[in-house]
Amino acid sequence: MIPIRQSLAVSMSGLMITQDRFCHLIGQTYDAAVGQEEWSAVLGHLLTAIGGICVALSRHGGPTSGTIAVGCDPACLQQYESHYHRIDPIRPLLPRQPSGSAFDDRALVPGRDLVRTEFYNDFLARWGMHGALSWHIEEPQGQVATLKIVRSRRHTSFGDDELRLLRGLAPHLGRAQRIERRLRQGIAVRPRGSSPALTRRERECLCRIARGASSKAIARQLALSAHTVDEYVESAMRKLRTGNRTEAVAVALGLGLLDAEAPKIQENR
CATH class of the missing domain: 1.10.10.10 (Winged helix-like DNA-binding domain superfamily/Winged helix DNA-binding domain)
Structure with a gap:
């Protein structure tokens, strides 16, 4: 279990969140898992805290499958799912990361390499996207969840504070996914x-x-x-x-x- 106040002891002056608000965000994450809060509200608060133009949580392989997004044009999501996920250079690298980890996408594919790809020029740039922070988890039962917080070229690059915040939230995101999934399965099989x-x-x-x-x-x-x-x-x-x-x-x-x-x-x- 992560000691929240210790994990966020380093300055968060560049973020739109206090330690108390971050603790509240953790509570909302569990509220969403048990159906007492909407995931879109949790994602919206996370986007405000870290800063960016959109955020999306995609889940596959279980009763919670689907994508929940805030700030994303539905047409953008549709294009990605119908075609561009096939040429996304970051997607095949996600399973190589420790399950449940949070990271800057540029740590997987350097910016100088990414901007030369068809994926960047035909998809990301077209929708005003430039960089992303990600969280990714793969469960032994085959369930997969990926969270992405996206910034445009007009924003500054993600820094240590933003990544630290997402890493602090990461274990709670994973636990919330498991609780929600098993809760739905439990409702279905246990009278x-x-x-x-x-x-x-x-x-x-x-x-x-x-x-x-x-x-x-x-x-x-x-x-x-x-x-x-x-x-x-x-x-x-x-x-x-x-x-x-x-x-x-x-x-x-x-x-x-x-x-x-x-x-x-x-x-x-």
Whole structure:
């Protein structure tokens, strides 16, 4: 678990976001995963924070497949999906990056090389695009998600602050994708009538895990030991017949076991 305030301790003076707002953005990411927020709203806030002309989250291989975009002309997305993805020089390099990582596209294909390509001149330049920050994750089950934040030539290049912010959000984006996917799968296969009985403490711990909190953070919030928190979580996992924490959260949310208890936690400390 990333200590948010420590990870953002370096100056963020060039960004349109404070540390508190970034913590709030993390909370909104989990809200989107459980259906309490629109992904387009989360992407819009991220675009405002980092700066750019558009942002898109593309997902494939599961119940959440599709593209959600803010600031992108639908015709641009259609052209990319129908043709230009085939000649995108960055796309085939994404699987070579560590899954769940965030990076500047120019680290994969240098700008001097990219501007010579057909992809840049016939597609990116035509739509006013010049550089992008990306986040990419590939799950063992075959699900793939890619986030791109795009700037035009009129903007300055992405810097360390922007990349640091996206890297700070990256693990939460990945966890949110898994929660949303498993939640949808859980709704489809588990009837509400078969809900196991979770104790209040078990529900409290799962609620906080859904918002990205670690066992240590939950222990501080509930005045318990981290060992006791782990015991509550493991007990909930056994009752829900799940193999890990993320799946336990998704199944519990799908069964409606956490709705009434969901805490309004906006940061992970």
